[in-house]
Amino acid sequence: MAQTSLLQGKRFYCREWVFHKIQHCLQEKTNGLSGLTSTPSKQAGASGTGASNPCGSSAAGSAKATAWGVLLVGGPGSGKTALCTELLWPSSAQGTHRGLQQQSLAFHFCRADDSDTLCLGGFIRGLVAQICRSGLLPGYEEKVRDPAVQSVLQPGECERNPTEAFKRCVLLPLLSAKPPQQALFLLVDSIDEGCQLGEGEQRSSGSATPRTIAELLASHHEYLPPWLLLICSARRQNRAITKLFTEECALGSLNTSETMQEE
Secondary structure (H helix, E strand, O other): OOOOOOOOOOOOOOOHHHHHHHHHHHHHHHHOOOOOOOOOOOOOOOOOOOOOOOOOOHHHHHHHOOOOEEEEEEOOOOOHHHHHHHHHOOOOHHHHHHOHHHHEEEEEEOEOOEHHHHOHHHHHHHHHHHHHHHOOOOOHHHHHOOHHHHHHHOOOHHHHOHHHHHHHHHHHHHHHOOOOOOOEEEEEEOOOOOOOOOOOOOOOOOOOOOOOHHHHHHHHHHHOOOOEEEEEEEEOOOHHHHHHHHOOOOOEEEEOOOOEEOO
């Protein structure tokens, strides 16, 4: 089950420039879709991952060069969750007219007081369910109905091996799908919730099992298809998580009170 926002339905004010920046990022990705064709995965059933190519497919390699995203950074109460909520469910006529919600492929809201929202298995199953319901990627649902794919998506198995589940159920089906006519986005709010990384700690790498949603996405962000924009939010003071994305995955940094940088 996808986790939603507790702020849905509440009015949102200001920060219009942020939406313009996100719209610009999506347009940049859309512009890059010209001539792009899907590349069927060659090893969709393979197990294990590698640091150089965790998907085990040539499509992943082509996506790596063009994968980048946005990290919304701000202190507690700065409006990160409210901004993410407005992006998905606009409360104003201006937001509705902007139409960015139509480019949402899937979303997830992490909450420190709800352990279910921090569960990797629930996160992956929620993404799969939303992508299937969205109807934005014809053929995706058929791919994840494959018995081999369903086996790694089952409760228990998905939690034991989230990397394999994410690869088989999300990455490879997306990479082999026909690119949409316009760029889409995947939004994860408060991605730093539940992370116990200290300043000197490093995320899991190689074949190590990721412990958090942040680690899972940081390890695989560069292999997302080039038409998909990853948008995440995190507290400014959580430097370990900020560094995880801005340096490890070359994500842009969007400071909710200052400026936006694109990598």
